[in-house]
Amino acid sequence: MTSQQIRQQFLDFFKEKGHQIVPSAPIVLKDDPTLMFSNSGMTQFKDFFLGYKEPSNVRIADTQKCLRVSGKHNDLDDVGRDTYHHTMFEMLGNWSFGDYFKKEAIDFAWELLTEVYKIPKENLYVTIFEGDASENLERDQDAYHFWKSHIHESRIINGNKKDNFWEMGESGPCGPCSEIHVDLRSEEEKAKVSGLDLVNNDHPQVVEIWNLVFMEFLRKADGSLEKLPKQNVDTGMGFERLCMALQGKKSNYDTDVFTPLIAKVEELSGKKYTGILEDEKDIAIRVVVDHIRAVAFAIADGQLPSNGGAGYVIRRILRRAISYSYRFLGMKEPFLYQLVAVLKNEMGQFFPELIKQEKLVTEVIKEEESSFLKTIEHGLKRIDLIINETISKNEKTLPGTEVFELYDTYGFPADLSRIIAEEKGLTVDEKGFDEEMEKQKQRSKKSSASKVHDWVILEEKPETFVGYDQTETETYITRYRKIENKDGEFYQIVLAKSPFYPEGGGQIGDKGILIPSYTEGFDISNPSVFDITNCSDIIEVLDTKKENNLIISLIKDLPKDAGAVFYAKVNHSERKNTQANHSVTHLLHEALRDVLGTHVEQKGSFVGPDYLRFDFSHFSKMSEDELKLVEDQVNAKIKENISLQEFRDLPIAEATEKGAMMLFGEKYGDHVRMIQFGSSKELCGGTHVKSTGEIGHFKIQTESSTAAGIRRIEAISGDKSSEYFKNLEAQLKEISSLLKSKDLTKSVERLIEENQSLKSEIESLKKEKAKGETANWKNDFQESGDKNLLVKKVSLDAGSVKDIVFQLKKEIPNSVTVIISDADQKPMITVGVSADLESKYHAGNIVKELAAAIQGGGGGNPGFATAGGKNLDGIDAAVKKAMEL
Numbered sequence: 021m022t023s024q025q026i027r028q029q030f031l032d033f034f035k036e037k038g039h040q041i042v043p044s045a046p047i048v049l050k051d052d053p054t055l056m057f058s059n060s061g062m063t064q065f066k067d068f069f070l071g072y073k074e075p076s077n078v079r080i081a082d083t084q085k086c087l088r089v090s091g092k093h094n095d096l097d098d099v100g101r102d103t104y105h106h107t108m109f110e111m112l113g114n115w116s117f118g119d120y121f122k123k124e125a126i127d128f129a130w131e132l133l134t135e136v137y138k139i140p141k142e143n144l145y146v147t148i149f150e151g152d153a154s155e156n157l158e159r160d161q162d163a164y165h166f167w168k169s170h171i172h173e174s175r176i177i178n179g180n181k182k183d184n185f186w187e188m189g190e191s192g193p194c195g196p197c198s199e200i201h202v203d204l205r206s207e208e209e210k211a212k213v214s215g216l217d218l219v220n221n222d223h224p225q226v227v228e229i230w231n232l233v234f235m236e237f238l239r240k241a242d243g244s245l246e247k248l249p250k251q252n253v254d255t256g257m258g259f260e261r262l263c264m265a266l267q268g269k270k271s272n273y274d275t276d277v278f279t280p281l282i283a284k285v286e287e288l289s290g291k292k293y294t295g296i297l298e299d300e301k302d303i304a305i306r307v308v309v310d311h312i313r314a315v316a317f318a319i320a321d322g323q324l325p326s327n328g329g330a331g332y333v334i335r336r337i338l339r340r341a342i343s344y345s346y347r348f349l350g351m352k353e354p355f356l357y358q359l360v361a362v363l364k365n366e367m368g369q370f371f372p373e374l375i376k377q378e379k380l381v382t383e384v385i386k387e388e389e390s391s392f393l394k395t396i397e398h399g400l401k402r403i404d405l406i407i408n409e410t411i412s413k414n415e416k417t418l419p420g421t422e423v424f425e426l427y428d429t430y431g432f433p434a435d436l437s438r439i440i441a442e443e444k445g446l447t448v449d450e451k452g453f454d455e456e457m458e459k460q461k462q463r464s465k466k467s468s469a470s471k472v473h474d475w476v477i478l479e480e481k482p483e484t485f486v487g488y489d490q491t492e493t494e495t496y497i498t499r500y501r502k503i504e505n506k507d508g509e510f511y512q513i514v515l516a517k518s519p520f521y522p523e524g525g526g527q528i529g530d531k532g533i534l535i536p537s538y539t540e541g542f543d544i545s546n547p548s549v550f551d552i553t554n555c556s557d558i559i560e561v562l563d564t565k566k567e568n569n570l571i572i573s574l575i576k577d578l579p580k581d582a583g584a585v586f587y588a589k590v591n592h593s594e595r596k597n598t599q600a601n602h603s604v605t606h607l608l609h610e611a612l613r614d615v616l617g618t619h620v621e622q623k624g625s626f627v628g629p630d631y632l633r634f635d636f637s638h639f640s641k642m643s644e645d646e647l648k649l650v651e652d653q654v655n656a657k658i659k660e661n662i663s664l665q666e667f668r669d670l671p672i673a674e675a676t677e678k679g680a681m682m683l684f685g686e687k688y689g690d691h692v693r694m695i696q697f698g699s700s701k702e703l704c705g706g707t708h709v710k711s712t713g714e715i716g717h718f719k720i721q722t723e724s725s726t727a728a729g730i731r732r733i734e735a736i737s738g739d740k741s742s743e744y745f746k747n748l749e750a751q752l753k754e755i756s757s758l759l760k761s762k763d764l765t766k767s768v769e770r771l772i773e774e775n776q777s778l779k780s781e782i783e784s785l786k787k788e789k790a791k792g793e794t795a796n797w798k799n800d801f802q803e804s805g806d807k808n809l810l811v812k813k814v815s816l817d818a819g820s821v822k823d824i825v826f827q828l829k830k831e832i833p834n835s836v837t838v839i840i841s842d843a844d845q846k847p848m849i850t851v852g853v854s855a856d857l858e859s860k861y862h863a864g865n866i867v868k869e870l871a872a873a874i875q876g877g878g879g880g881n882p883g884f885a886t887a888g889g890k891n892l893d894g895i896d897a898a899v900k901k902a903m904e905l
Contacts, residue, residue: 034081103271108314118250387728399432420452526625529564661713
């Protein structure tokens with residue numbers, strides 16, 4: 021049975037049981053501040069479990085892309101070293117939201133495994149929650165009795181809280197669970213040791229394949245448990261492990277989930293995969309085929325590798341794969357990108373984003389590979405300098421601080437530093453390295469540390485967002501909670517009616533104020549006449565975000581009467597400029613597709629009051645003509661003053677039929693909001709102008725690259741665009757005044773001509789000076805063995821030094837010239853060897869040895885070489901070293 025058939029049979033089975041089959045959510049989360057990635061199948065359904073949203077169907081099944089590389093669920097370091105851990109994996113799951121519970125979940129699981137998949141019953145074991153006295157939780161007797169109708173009680177194992185009480189994180193939905201384990205060992209092995217003794221003991225052939233979670237509690241921030249509004253079922257079956265069981269393999273990597281990728285790696289690397297756990301070559305191949313899946317799916321879902329957040333995690337996974345292939349497969353050129361086509365062929369049927377985004381994923385991975393391989397080459401040169409410096413001091417240990425700097429600043433793998441050190445008979449100061457690593461972790465922890473207290477509920481009422489129609493409203497607080505972070509203590513509040521737009525879709529969250537009804541002199545029925553200047557009761561709204569379907573506004577201090585009525589008012593000028601920028605991104609998106617082609621897709625955006633940033637897929641730099649065409653088209657649409665057409669509750673099928681742009685990596689519901697300005701139609705939750713004329717004017721400021729195949733436009737509109745042209749006009753007037761001319765073009769042309777003439781004069785003077793210096797320096801050569809040697813410290817520029825050295829090479833036979841300059845506060849070493857000594861002395865080799873003193877690098881040919889550095893204090897050491905050499 022192929023992996024495709026296994027996946028399809030699961031979905032067909034639950035469809036027959038009345039489940040709605042839904043597509044996988046994106047692997048990258050964009051609207052959950054508690055998680056970067058979907059790390060389990062239940063992530064996309066969290067709001068249903070918490071009661072914040074109602075599901076379209078009380079029974080759902082799917083296969084979910086998951087990623088576990090950080091936090092509590094972190095499998096990264098295990099990947100490649102065993103047969104079953106992965107970064108990206110598929111989780112087959114069936115869900116019940118207040119419909120069926122333990123009995124049906126257990127019955128479904130047993131039927132599918134034993135009757136559909138035909139797994140022998142004698143190979144299966146199940147675990148149940150044994151209870152926990154510290155939490156007043158009893159043994160799961162219901163699950164025990166339901167399992168007894170299917171399996172002998174000797175195969176039902178009590179599990180502790182760690183194994184059989186599932187929790188998503190420190191807070192959130194949770195509950196007892198029942199795991200199903202399969203024994204894949206041979207009959208001889210089973211006869212020696214019972215599978216009963218190997219369950220949950222990390223045996224590679226006695227593995228958990230399915231976890232049935234009975235979600236009935238909410239873990240609060242204070243650690244306490246409270247009952248969820250409904251009893252729910254959340255199951256997760258590891259697809260890769262299931263394939264291993266059904267295909268009779270001993271390793272996930274031996275199934276057809278991975279074998280096509282492994283075959284391609286074998287073809288490209290010339291290395292044969294044997295499946296040996298301890299073999300570094302085989303570990304590297306397992307790392308590569310696992311990691312390429314994680315990276316490809318993340319990029320396809322819109323997360324590009326970067327230096328922060330989720331992008332940093334993706335870059336780290338990719339670099340781990342590159343590092344392993346470089347070290348153990350001998351791959352010194354980019355090759356991982358060639359695996360994307362294989363992955364698409366194997367999984368594109370169920371995950372069409374791989375087909376749609378193949379070119380982008382391939383190009384981004386190739387570019388990242390090329391970049392990191394250069395980093396490795398640069399790191400090799402840098403570690404050579406560190407090794408030479410260590411050896412010159414007659415020491416045997418590389419400083420841990422320097423090895424850490426290579427790792428932290430340059431991304432050079434620490435393991436590679438250790439291997440190179442060992443080859444030279446050296447070790448790494450592991451204690452120093454670990455201390456630096458711990459310091460970094462503490463810095464990172466300190467910058468991101470926060471404590472979130474439990475909600476204080478004032479009224480159980482769903483809040484309403486009124487910000488599309490109103491920027492001011494009468495309201496009250498329904499709940500609040502305290503949070504603590506590196507910036508201090510704050511409060512998050514939820515309003516019954518909120519005009520504040522929560523950050524999302526690239527648009528920043530609204531700021532504004534709350535005026536309490538108890539404020540002296542304030543009449544809430546006539547708020548416009550109140551002067552807010554110097555009013556101490558007013559509460560500033562610092563930001564607004566969305567979490568678990570709640571619109572949360574951030575304030576510094578809790579009002580003295582949290583239960584009062586308030587008048588909420590959005591910062592009007594910021595909202596006005598922000599929504600102008602948001603509307604113009606829609607016009608920009610359409611213009612880019614018209615000018616560049618329909619391959620253009622939005623890949624990210626930032627929309628604030630001061631500027632907009634728009635990332636899009638395109639594989640070359642835009643020309644000036646293309647930029648002008650785009651800018652002109654957008655401004656033409658602005659001048660047309662096209663009215664906004666807003667469809668707030670449109671069935672997604674109808675939105676698709678209307679031709680609305682839908683972004684990959686976004687999870688859309690059954691009903692969506694569509695924003696239309698003429699021919700521009702996009703699904704969007706942001707705030708917008710009522711007509712395009714409100715935007716004023718659109719001006720592109722920069723166009724650049726952010727990653728392979730991704731371009732970025734930064735632009736302004738509205739008030740900022742007006743300011744831009746006013747400033748430009750003022751600058752032109754000032755320049756005109758300075759030049760005492762109204763014809764600025766002619767005046768600047770004249771200045772350029774004068775400047776070129778002056779430059780020529782200066783170059784002539786420099787050459788004259790160099791001739792003089794050459795004459796003086798001839799007398800400074802000293803006989804040193806078989807050569808004439810000149811070592812000199814100067815402050816001349818690079819061009820002058822080069823002229824002098826070449827002149828001396830010609831005029832002084834049997835000579836070696838070393839000039840060390842500190843011009844412009846930048847250390848530079850220049851070495852010249854006369855032609856008659858080039859067979860004995862190599863200028864390039866000499867300069868490399870000297871460059872270590874100034875923390876630099878360089879090279880050249882036998883007759884001439886240069887090196888630049890960054891350590892001015894090392895110049896004297898370089899002079900001394902030159903004399904020694």
